[in-house]
Structures are given as structure tokens and as C-alpha cells.
Amino acid sequence: MIRIPEIITRHVLIALRLGGVTGMAFTLFLIEFDRLTGTEAFCTGCHSMELVAVPYRESAHYNPVSGVRASCGDCHVSEGVFAATWDHIRGGKDLFAQLFGPDYDDPAINALHLPEAAFAVRQWFRRSDSATCKRCHTLDAINGTRADTLMIHQQDARGGSCIDCHYNLVHRRVPDRKTFKRDKWNRMIEREFDMAPGEADKLLRQ
């Protein structure tokens, strides 16, 4: 007869069972939460995100010949429940900024702040060694339609990360941080939105 230690009382067993069920439920909740909050429908619930989704819907990641569509979370949320949850926790600051920061729903303000957002995301991709790209893309399997695409990826791309070469694929084009010129960007946005010279700088300072 196995003797159960005295510490495991009926209450403890109930608590463990409850805890286990709750834990499982919570984990399942997180998985579902991460999945749902990575969908295009959820992300574009905020008008500011709808603005950045417009070019996405023109891109090859939305309309690939293969029919495999990458949704917001496929690229911008890490794989695995813990990493995905962590990304969402970190992403909370964006929600905070959406609620209490500049009016990102205004297309001009959105476009003015876009470069910094792009730089941050590119940095995130670099740190993860383009992990979310690799969910779908496997270096060894990249053949391309041109004869030399395979060779470039086998030889020249070795040691690099996807993001090193492949950026400006989906959203509005933003130069690399190294060559970005804030002044020229602001002037471009002013022309685009029929703003007076210098107005972009004022909006940005707000």
C-alpha cells in the first residue's frame, strides 16, 4: 500500500485539479488570444492599422501566386505561445500610444510617424534572425523563377538574414535608417496631404 503524504489532503487535491484545469484553460486562452489578436480583422480594428494595411493588400504577401496569404500576426508575432504572448505584452505600448498618444488615425500623422515604426520593426526582425519569415520561407527551398535566384540564396545570402535584403516588401516604402532624411520625408508628406510648409514638423512635435 502506497502511503500518501499527509500534506496532500482532499483540499490540496481539489486545488491542484482546479489549478491544472485553470492553467490549461489559460494556456488555451493564450493560444487562442494570440491567434485572434494576430488576425488582419483584429489588427485593422484600429483605424491607424487599417492605414498601414492598405499597401499590404497590394503586396505579394497578401496576393501571392501560391495562394498562401500571410496575415499580420504571421510576420509580426513570434511563433510559440510564450514568445507570442510576450510580443503581445510588448505590443501593449502601441495600444497605449494609440489611446493616449498622437492621433495615429489621421493619415498624415500616421505617415509622419511611420519611419520610426518601420525602423523598430526591422530591428525586431533582425534580432530574431527573421524568425517569422522562416515560418514559411526555407532558405534551402528557395528556387525562384529566375535561374540564378537559387544560387544567390545558396551563396551570397549565406550568413545574412532575410531582413538584410528584403524590406519594403509589404508596407509603404521607408528608406533604411542610415539614409533616412526626416526633412525630405516631411516635405513629401506635406505635398501629399496639401499641407503648408513646416506643418509636418509641427504635427510631429505634438
Added chain:
Amino acid sequence: MVYPENYNKPTRLLLLVSAIWFGTFGIALAEKVTLSADHWGVAEGKACIDCHKKSSPGLFRQWEESAHAEAGVNCLDCHQAVAADDDAVEHEGAVIATIVSPRDCGRCHTAESKEMHNSVHSQAVALIGNRIPALAESVSEKALLQAGCTQCHGSVVEVRGDGTLSPESWPNTGIGRINPDGSRGSCSACHGRHQFSKAQARAPGACTRCHSGADSPDDEVYAGSKHGLLFTANRHRMNLDSDRWVTGRDYSAAPTCVTCHMGAAPGLNASHDVGMREAWSLNGPVSEQQYLVIFEDGERRELPVAQPVPRRKSDLAKLDGSTATVKAAATPKQRRQAMSRVCVECHSKGFTSGFMRQFDNAMDLYNESFGKPALSIMRALYEKGLLTATAFDEPLEFTYWKLWHDEGTRFRHGAAMAGPSQTGWQGLHRIAQLYYGSFLPQLREVAGEETAKSLIDKYTSDREARNDTGYPRAPIPLVGYGAGKP
């Protein structure tokens, strides 16, 4: 007009001095790159080659066959940029610029870059500044400007806020292109990238891509000239790939555009400052002989001889409107002397001066019989309010434009470069048809018989050869009078 064999002693001395001046200062040496090889071959540039060999094999192949490749000049040597450059972009880890401007080429090709900067070619945008509004914006659209005009003349290349080159202004290899770095011109206007073949740039096609058609029918003139037919027949004997390419020494089978307008001849250095050797302007309503004014900063402009000789150290407006100090001025005579140095490698002095006389006579004929009368009549019609100031809203304006710009230019270019068909049937024959058959009748419609007659009387110089309506006086049987009679 003074011809070389007629020069008196002081003039000869002047010519000698000017020839030395041209040889030493005016036409700077088109020298080979004298920098040591450690100025190029940047290590990071080697990675470009590995990838571009695969991603753009055609372009790679062109480069591989170039003198650049042979010398170890790689992609990054020419395309390198600093992040602060207007058109700098990040590309696979390197900071580069798509456009390699004459300033970039000038990092090694110093002399050519400087000559090009000072040449009339680099001013191609400024030069048509007053023609484009009338031609392109009144009659056609921006699309023509982009796909047509600017591909030869160039335009201001715009870099957008997202770092891309505006497709409204790029691609564009116009020779007067204003680059994002502020430099003027485009070496690839003549030197096809990425091979930069000497043979290609010396062949007429490098020039005739733009110098053809109504505005500058040099392709047609050259093709129909003895020079052009000799080139076609003897291309394989032209030594086009030679490092040194001096007329009469390294080749003699035929002259190309380069030969006469910028090439080296004994006693005459090659120069990328094309246009220095031309005595006449050929592209205005009236042709004029022109000084070549050289400013202290090396830039140039032309000035009609009707104006006083610009004095050394005096101030004069440049083509862009700014004022600069005059360093020297070459007279049309001196400019022709430089050109004639090329001619005499194959022709005698008498032959050369005889040709120049025929050319001058043709210019006088055009000016006196058509260019000047038509210009004066048009001016009077605008002054009297008989034509509106709006360009191309009246048939007479189209006729006038066609008269001097299309037919007039073809005739004058034909005469300048010995293309008889373009001078005659395609040139003066059409000018006369247009002047007598359209211009004068339309003038009478616009101004009425009386005013038209007084304008013709006033501005037509050879009155005695014409009847009251301005037409030639003598009956010409082939035109109809007496037709069919034995």
C-alpha cells in the same frame, strides 16, 4: 569673311597665339587616368560582383568586358555614396547611389569631367529653358517632356522623400541632366553603361541618338555625306578601340562626329568640351557667328558677334542667369581655325577654305532671304497685334516654326556638314516652298494685302529680284508657265 589662306601677317600671328591658347588652355588634355590604382578596387565592392553576376548577368557581362573591370574598378567604386547624399540608399549593407554623376566619374576622370561641366552639352537644360514652355507645354504634354525631350536634354532629377528617384525624372540619361549632387550632365548619355566602350562612344551612333530629327538632323546629314558613307564602308579600318585616337595618325579612313567636334588632331587636343570649334549658331531663327566666352571659373557661353567683344575681367551673364567674370573670348575665326586643323589632316587648305566659303554663303542665303525677313515680319505682326502672344494658336506660327526650326535647321546643318541632299531637296527646297507657298499667303490673310505688301517691301532685302507679292520675278517653265510648249 576671312579665310585661312587669306590671312595677313598679324592675323596669322593671332592665329598662332590662339592655336597655342586653344592647345594649352582652351582644349584641356583628354588624358588617361593618371591616378594610382589604389584609388579604386574597394574591398566591399567585390561582394556586389558575386551577386550581380547572377541577378543581372547582362549588366555584369558588360562590366566584365570593360576597361574598368580590367583595371579592377568594381561596382562600389562608382556607385558608392555617403549616407548624407540626397539620393543615397542602403543596398545589401552598402550605402550607394543609383546615379553615377559626372562628379562621381570625375573622381578618376578629372579632365573629362571638368571639360564636360564647362561644355554646351552640360547646359542642355538651361539652353532649352525658353523653348520648352512654347513647344512642349503649349502643344503637347508632360508625357512628351519625360519620354522625349528630357531623354536627350536632361532634366532635374528629383529624389523623393522615401529615397526613391521620381519616375517622372528617372530614368533619364539626358546630357544636361541636373543630378541630385548638383552636378550637370550625364556621362552615360554618350558612354553606354556598363561597358563604356571607346569604340561605341567614337561611333556616330553615340551622338545621333539625339542629333537626329527636326531639331538637329545630323544623323541624316552625316549618313548622306561623303564622310558618312566612308565611315559605313570603312568602319573596320577606323581603329575605334585604340587607346590613342588622333586623326591622321591612328585612323584616316573617315571622320566621325567625334573627329571634328571633339577629337584630337596633330596640334589640337581632344576635349569633352564639345562645341568649341563651331563658328556659327545653327539652331536659331537667324544664324549668327559667335564668340566663345570663357569665364574665370572655367564655364563658357556663346555670344553673337553683333555684340561687342566681351573684355577680359568684365562681368557677363552666364546661361543660368548668374553673373561671372570673363577670362577670355575666342572669336568665330579662332574657333574655325581649330576646326580646320582637323580638316587639313585629310584635305588641302584650299579645299578646306573653299568648303568653309560655301558654308558661309549658305548661311548668308538663309539669313538674308528667309531667316531675317520672316523674323522681322513676325515681330511686326505681334507688335501690330495682328497675332496673339499665345504660341501656336495661329497657322502662321506653325509655318514660321517649321520654316526656321525644321526646314531651316536641316538646311543649315546640311551645309555645315556637307550633306547635299539635306541641304538642297530636304533643306532649301522645302524652305522656299514653305516661305512662298505658305508663309507669305498666310501673312496676307492675317495682315491684309496692303499691310502684307508694306512688310514684305520693308523686310525683304533683294527687292529687285521679286514681284510685288514677294515671289521671285522670273517665270519658271517647270512650275507651270509655258508648260507643254516645245
